[in-house]
Amino acid sequence: MNKLVMTEEETMLADMARGFLDGAAPVNAFRKMRDEGQTHDAKLWKEMAEMGWAGVLVPEGAGGSDMGFAAANVIAREMGKTLVVSPFLSTAVMAATALRQVSDTRAMEALAKIASGDVTYALAVDEGIKHDPDATTLEAKADGNGFRLTGKKTFVVDGAMADRLLVLAKTADGLTLFDIPADRAGITRHKSNMIDARDAAKIDFENVEATGDDVLGQVDSAMTVLRPALQAGQAALAAEMAGLSAGAFDMTVGYLKERKQFGIEIGRFQALQHRAAHLWCETELTASAILNAGRMMDSDPKNAELAVSLAKAKATSTATLAVQEGVQMHGGIGMTDAYDMGFYMKRARVSAEWLGDYSYHAEKVAAMRGF
Amino acid sequence: MSDTQSTNEFRSELRNWLEANCPAEMRGGGATEDGICWGGKNWVFTSNAQKQWLERCAAKGYTVPTWPFEYGGAGLTRDQEKIFHEETNRIDARSPLQSFGIWMLGPALLHFGSHEQKLHYLPPIARGEVRWCQGYSEPGAGSDLANVQTHGEDKGDHWLVNGQKIWTSYADKADQIFALVRTDREAKKHLGISFLLIDMEDEGVETRPIKMISGISPFCETFFTDVKVPKDRIVGTENRGWDVAKYLLTHEREMISGSGALEAGGRALGAVLTDTLDHLDATLKADAMRCEIDALAMGLTLERYKDQAEAGQGAGDASAMLKYMGTELNKQRHELMMTAGGSAALEWDGEVGNRAGDWLRTKANSIEGGTSEVMLSIVSRRVLGLPA
Numbered sequence: 001m002n003k004l005v006m007t008e009e010e011t012m013l014a015d016m017a018r019g020f021l022d023g024a025a026p027v028n029a030f031r032k033m034r035d036e037g038q039t040h041d042a043k044l045w046k047e048m049a050e051m052g053w054a055g056v057l058v059p060e061g062a063g064g065s066d067m068g069f070a071a072a073n074v075i076a077r078e079m080g081k082t083l084v085v086s087p088f089l090s091t092a093v094m095a096a097t098a099l100r101q102v103s104d105t106r107a108m109e110a111l112a113k114i115a116s117g118d119v120t121y122a123l124a125v126d127e128g129i130k131h132d133p134d135a136t137t138l139e140a141k142a143d144g145n146g147f148r149l150t151g152k153k154t155f156v157v158d159g160a161m162a163d164r165l166l167v168l169a170k171t172a173d174g175l176t177l178f179d180i181p182a183d184r185a186g187i188t189r190h191k192s193n194m195i196d197a198r199d200a201a202k203i204d205f206e207n208v209e210a211t212g213d214d215v216l217g218q219v220d221s222a223m224t225v226l227r228p229a230l231q232a233g234q235a236a237l238a239a240e241m242a243g244l245s246a247g248a249f250d251m252t253v254g255y256l257k258e259r260k261q262f263g264i265e266i267g268r269f270q271a272l273q274h275r276a277a278h279l280w281c282e283t284e285l286t287a288s289a290i291l292n293a294g295r296m297m298d299s300d301p302k303n304a305e306l307a308v309s310l311a312k313a314k315a316t317s318t319a320t321l322a323v324q325e326g327v328q329m330h331g332g333i334g335m336t337d338a339y340d341m342g343f344y345m346k347r348a349r350v351s352a353e354w355l356g357d358y359s360y361h362a363e364k365v366a367a368m369r370g371f
Numbered sequence: 372m373s374d375t376q377s378t379n380e381f382r383s384e385l386r387n388w389l390e391a392n393c394p395a396e397m398r399g400g401g402a403t404e405d406g407i408c409w410g411g412k413n414w415v416f417t418s419n420a421q422k423q424w425l426e427r428c429a430a431k432g433y434t435v436p437t438w439p440f441e442y443g444g445a446g447l448t449r450d451q452e453k454i455f456h457e458e459t460n461r462i463d464a465r466s467p468l469q470s471f472g473i474w475m476l477g478p479a480l481l482h483f484g485s486h487e488q489k490l491h492y493l494p495p496i497a498r499g500e501v502r503w504c505q506g507y508s509e510p511g512a513g514s515d516l517a518n519v520q521t522h523g524e525d526k527g528d529h530w531l532v533n534g535q536k537i538w539t540s541y542a543d544k545a546d547q548i549f550a551l552v553r554t555d556r557e558a559k560k561h562l563g564i565s566f567l568l569i570d571m572e573d574e575g576v577e578t579r580p581i582k583m584i585s586g587i588s589p590f591c592e593t594f595f596t597d598v599k600v601p602k603d604r605i606v607g608t609e610n611r612g613w614d615v616a617k618y619l620l621t622h623e624r625e626m627i628s629g630s631g632a633l634e635a636g637g638r639a640l641g642a643v644l645t646d647t648l649d650h651l652d653a654t655l656k657a658d659a660m661r662c663e664i665d666a667l668a669m670g671l672t673l674e675r676y677k678d679q680a681e682a683g684q685g686a687g688d689a690s691a692m693l694k695y696m697g698t699e700l701n702k703q704r705h706e707l708m709m710t711a712g713g714s715a716a717l718e719w720d721g722e723v724g725n726r727a728g729d730w731l732r733t734k735a736n737s738i739e740g741g742t743s744e745v746m747l748s749i750v751s752r753r754v755l756g757l758p759a
Contacts, residue, residue: 289667
């Protein structure tokens with residue numbers, strides 16, 4: 001029976017993650033990366049791999065720590081608190097989950113490389129301005145024993161630096177997922193100048209050659225492999241957003257206790273107290289939805305869709321509120337680049353869009369709830 | 372779901388028992404005022420089935436499934452309680468009994484009462500024999516509840532109680548009242564209150580229903596004039612009734628917060644709205660979807676707090692959060708139901724039943740048991756540590 005309470009192991013994992021990240025990846029480390037135009041910290045990712053984070057969803061047989069989805073969410077949440085930049089979601093959560101749906105030797109080898117931190121992935125799914133896998137038009141035309149991929153992908157998170165791409169393409173009778181190296185001939189990557197200062201790319205595919213071996217799962221049935229991966233990513237992203245909300249919230253409450261106007265701490269004003277309290281209430285509801293998503297993914301993944309969409313929708317609305325209240329309650333200083341709150345606001349906006357926005361997930365919840 | 376073997380056994384036994392014992396009339400519906408039994412000497416059963424269902428459940432301890440056996444419960448563990456709810460929901464069984472004794476006084480007695488008091492007061496609550504009401508608010512003690520002025524003068528073996536309570540829900544139908552009474556006027560306001568148990572039939576107790584905007588009168592005014600209350604009719608220590616009062620309030624708040632929550636198995640708002648409206652306009656649908664998402668998250672949050680309590684991680688002042696969010700959600704839900712009901716919802720007891728009355732009733736949710744604003748202040752001070 002699922003318990004909506006953190007286990008001892010999960011609490012330890014969270015504490016350990018917090019300890020590590022406070023030292024290795026505080027918000028000012030992100031600021032430094034932003035200032036230097038860096039979107040990836042290879043050394044940090046290597047350290048995360050050594051701690052078992054890159055292999056959090058990789059079977060032990062392939063060198064992973066195989067801690068499960070709820071544990072992945074715990075790590076993602078801690079990363080979110082201090083805006084940690086890493087390929088955790090695209091590689092350790094989504095690519096690993098996709099590869100795990102296929103249990104052949106090649107997939108196991110790929111999983112081993114993820115766990116060791118040697119290979120990073122990006123998911124090339126979106127083509128329009130909204131997440132909509134079903135609307136994929138990038139075409140993989142049959143060509144002899146293989147395929148030729150032509151089309152464009154956008155908002156490929158980690159797409160500029162990733163070693164490999166999971167590309168969703170239209171084939172004769174459905175959608176097919178390809179696992180190909182990012183430097184294959186015919187692929188052109190354009191790094192996007194993102195508001196959250198992270199890696200995302202627009203990628204052009206022109207007559208890119210792919211063999212049957214490059215197909216992950218079965219031809220024309222990408223979703224068997226991709227859906228679990230997207231769900232895992234959505235749940236972990238929701239957890240990251242919950243961490244982001246907590247980070248912004250803590251900063252805001254700290255400021256309310258410190259900042260004086262009219263001779264008293266502004267946290268004494270009931271107008272602000274009640275807004276802060278309301279925001280905390282929203283973070284509590286969100287935490288429940290995320291814990292539930294992790295539990296469902298671990299215990300009953302085939303029926304986890306409602307739990308995952310609920311978590312992503314709720315996390316999105318809460319993070320949006322948290323950063324808006326964060327800036328407003330900080331006043332002018334919250335608007336300055338020198339202060340961190342703006343980073344939270346920009347990351348919240350990008351996270352809100354990635355892997356389906358509020359409406360996308362609300363529609364899913366509504367459909368599953370018989371609206 | 373991986374039930375262990377013992378929970379599997381419990382589930383199948385319970386399922387069989389429910390199948391054999393829950394009368395068909397007690398499945399489904401039950402949303403009307405007297406659809407679920409409130410118990411007490413004055414209760415008039417609306418059907419034989421209602422009486423039968425109460426008696427069968429009471430015999431098994433299923434009116435208060437988590438209370439210990441010796442006090443009239445079934446002694447269920449948290450896992451068993453979850454199964455109990457799943458199984459009763461599965462057949463849409465009505466609750467056999469609801470009362471302030473179950474929701475409020477019971478938990479307070481279980482925590483603060485002596486063994487003798489528990490044995491004396493709890494089983495009659497569990498069997499639905501005694502109906503309790505709550506004497507908290509007064510005309511001058513609403514949000515500022517600790518300002519109660521109803522006075523108990525020490526007369527040796529009893530207190531002589533004088534004063535007035537207001538918003539005493541169903542006082543006109545109750546057998547007993549648990550009341551906050553000032554027993555020390557010199558002490559600071561939180562430290563001079565006792566939690567007394569008073570018989571509504573005692574001489575000097577008078578009650579008067581108040582007609583509300585919903586057209587019904589669930590709330591009353593209750594007057595005490597020279598009422599003698601024996602010294603053993605106290606829960607907790609003399610002058611420390613505020614501790615009991617606060618503890619009970621956390622249960623009251625959780626009870627009220629449940630109204631806005633949805634279990635995953637609960638009926639979706641979208642379905643409720645399409646009962647009356649074939650097609651939901653985009654705006655109504657969007658509002659309903661937001662409400663549904665929040666209500667589902669709220670349902671999970673109630674589960675999470677229960678699981679945390681079981682794991683020994685106290686929720687403490689979080690009940691203020693549950694109360695605030697739950698009641699605001701319930702109000703939203705009823706606003707949406709009124710919209711979906713259109714003009715049909717504008718008639719008292721029209722074709723959509725008492726929808727307007729229910730809608731108006733929900734407006735009290737964010738006032739009773741502590742207003743939304745009081746809840747936010749509690750969260751702000753006790754959880755966030757913001758200065759007063």
